[in-house]
Amino acid sequence: MTSDARARDADLVAALGRGERAAAFDLLVVRYTPRLYRLCWLLLRDSAHAEDAVQDSLLRAWRALDSYDPARAALSTWLYSITRHHCLGLLGRPALQALSLDExxxxxxxxxxxxxxxxxxxxxxxxxxxxxxxxxxxxxxxxxxxxxxxxxxxxxxxxxxxxxxxxxxxxxxxxxxxxxxxxxxxxxxxxxx
Missing domain, CATH: 1.10.10.10 (Winged helix-like DNA-binding domain superfamily/Winged helix DNA-binding domain)
Structure with missing residues (x-):
């Protein structure tokens, strides 16, 4: 069964499979920039830093696009992972930390x-x-x-x-x-x- 994320990006994955790297990436940028911005803002809580983080994350995704494996994760999951790791690196923390009411x-x-x-x-x-x-x-x-x-x-x-x-x-x-x-x-x- 195909997940919603995989179905949503089937056109991008197909374009990558056909070797249309630039066209697929252009569509990825249009589709995911607003979503990546929201994720970056959520993690960084600063508009300017979030905008920069989106650009940096997209550049990282472009450089790593040839290593994307559709069998391992949905394209959006892979892209969000790159973005999340980049933002966490900017925050200087290895992972998000949950706050418990016991603390x-x-x-x-x-x-x-x-x-x-x-x-x-x-x-x-x-x-x-x-x-x-x-x-x-x-x-x-x-x-x-x-x-x-x-x-x-x-x-x-x-x-x-x-x-x-x-x-x-x-x-x-x-x-x-x-x-x-x-x-x-x-x-x-x-x-x-």
Whole structure:
């Protein structure tokens, strides 16, 4: 069975198979630049650095394009992996680190989320603020799963995590957000329709 990611990029892989390297790469750039930017911004949290990281990652992908093996991973997974590793290198960290509520910083986060803030005029802005306050890995899981419409397996591959860890991050992040919204009186579903 072909995964969604493999099916989405079948045209690119076919073009590479026919030796149309430049044409395939041009299409890859058009298709993935916005997605790579979102991933870079998610990891680096800075627009200028994210733009530079996208360009660097695409250059790395171009140089390594001949080594891409469709049997090992979907093209998007391979590209996201290159980008993720590049961003992590820029951050000077070997991997994203999850924050547990059992750790001292986790309690601070939970307390911050639970404190009511001055309610912004737009409930969606509040939700974005709460999402931005999540630890890096759960936030990345949420944004890739919901905004990028990635499957759990694709999120796991992109972030270098096991599938069950991604599911746990999603579950816990949703629970934190639900509680934080309730604490601010924004848990009425009518506000979000």
């Amino acid at each position: 001292p910083d986790g309690e601070t986060l939970a307390a911050t989320l639970a404190q009511p803030e001055a309610a912004p005029a737009d409930a969606r802005a509040t939700l974005q603020t709460l999402i931005d306050a999540l630890p890096e890995t759960p936030r990345a899981c949420l944004q890739l799963f919901y905004w990028e419409d990635r499957s759990v397996a694709e999120v796991a591959a992109q972030l270098g995590l096991p599938d069950n860890t991604v599911k746990t991050h999603l579950h816990r992040a949703r629970a934190r957000l639900r509680q934080a919204l309730a604490d601010q009186g924004l848990d009425d579903p009518a506000l979000w329709l």
